Amino acid sequence: MTTTTTTAHTNIALIKYWGKKDEHLHLPYTDSLSLTLDGYYSVTTTSFIQAPNDQIFINHHPASPEFFSRTEKFLNLIRKINHSSQKIEVKTDNFVPTAAGLASSASGFAALAGSLAKLFQMSLTKTELSALARLGSGSATRSIFGGFVQWHQGHNSQTSIAEPILEKPTFPIRLLSVVINNQAKKISSTTGMQQAVATSPFYPQWPHIVQQDLQHILKAIKNQDLEQIGAIAEANCLAMHALNWSARPAFSYFEDTTYQVIEAVKKLRQRGYLAYYTIDAGPNVKIITTSKDLLPIKEYLQTNFPQAQMTALKPGPGLQ
Ligand code: DP6
Numbered sequence: 001m002t003t004t005t006t007t008a009h010t011n012i013a014l015i016k017y018w019g020k021k022d023e024h025l026h027l028p029y030t031d032s033l034s035l036t037l038d039g040y041y042s043v044t045t046t047s048f049i050q051a052p053n054d055q056i057f058i059n060h061h062p063a064s065p066e067f068f069s070r071t072e073k074f075l076n077l078i079r080k081i082n083h084s085s086q087k088i089e090v091k092t093d094n095f096v097p098t099a100a101g102l103a104s105s106a107s108g109f110a111a112l113a114g115s116l117a118k119l120f121q122m123s124l125t126k127t128e129l130s131a132l133a134r135l136g137s138g139s140a141t142r143s144i145f146g147g148f149v150q151w152h153q154g155h156n157s158q159t160s161i162a163e164p165i166l167e168k169p170t171f172p173i174r175l176l177s178v179v180i181n182n183q184a185k186k187i188s189s190t191t192g193m194q195q196a197v198a199t200s201p202f203y204p205q206w207p208h209i210v211q212q213d214l215q216h217i218l219k220a221i222k223n224q225d226l227e228q229i230g231a232i233a234e235a236n237c238l239a240m241h242a243l244n245w246s247a248r249p250a251f252s253y254f255e256d257t258t259y260q261v262i263e264a265v266k267k268l269r270q271r272g273y274l275a276y277y278t279i280d281a282g283p284n285v286k287i288i289t290t291s292k293d294l295l296p297i298k299e300y301l302q303t304n305f306p307q308a309q310m311t312a313l314k315p316g317p318g319l320q
Pocket of ligand 1 (some may be wrong): 012013016017018026032137139140189190221278279280281302314
């Protein structure tokens with residue numbers, strides 16, 4: 001086989017990954033837990049080529065130097081594992097609306113790992129694929145599986161892997177992505193977490209917080225308790241951002257509108273809707289809700305934030 005195509009969906013962390021104990025292997029300081037989403041995904045095709053260099057295209061355009069070097073690093077790693085020197089062409093299409101503000105590195109590296117594993121006929125299990133995707137980007141570890149996924153921090157490359165917790169949730173969880181700003185983030189996740197680990201006096205508390213939140217959210221998922229899932233995710237997200245606020249120098253991903261959307265979510269909750277928020281390494285807000293409350297919440301936000309771009313999302317599948 002000389003050409004293979006793989007699709008992977010992006011995921012949103014409900015219990016965040018924020019900090020690496022091994023920068024090279026992307027081994028995190030904590031476990032994390034996410035929901036794979038249906039609407040946003042990457043389709044990646046890889047082929048062996050006869051050329052002096054790798055060729056990398058994203059959305060039909062040659063990759064930027066930054067994207068090229070990150071992808072090439074991953075290709076080098078795969079070649080090393082397979083004792084190969086074959087040059088490779090990578091074509092990735094990101095079906096993440098350009099303004100989605102949701103990490104495309106999760107779906108991108110999961111799809112790339114899947115496609116390359118097929119290209120090199122590596123016959124890996126999905127668990128082994130999750131370890132491979134992790135070497136591209138931490139959050140990609142979780143995008144190998146659908147639904148709720150736990151990434152076990154592990155202590156080496158073989159044990160830092162994802163596990164599906166509930167691949168096809170039957171309860172009506174929905175996510176509303178509220179995009180405030182579609183510009184690239186000022187501080188990448190990689191840099192942000194490095195700074196938080198190195199300088200926040202609260203960082204030593206983070207593993208304890210995650211451990212507790214994880215125990216509670218696993219129970220909430222088992223009990224199909226959406227209210228609890230949302231409340232735990234929101235608290236965990238705030239704890240993650242508090243690490244950035246307490247870094248030295250301090251930094252924040254929030255913008256004015258981020259705070260306004262947070263206030264709107266709180267107001268909606270007071271009115272009786274199930275609405276909780278989570279925010280990653282950027283200003284955009286993702287609202288956790290139910291299929292029943294999704295529409296009124298979307299309408300309220302659309303009225304109050306006419307500039308924001310909103311997308312409703314459901315749990316999505318694993319690697320295809
Ligand atoms: C805030 O996976 O993008 O979205 O491993 O350095 O590529 P690297 O970082 P990345 O970090 C994601 C951080 C987060 C939380 C999460 O997805 O768990």
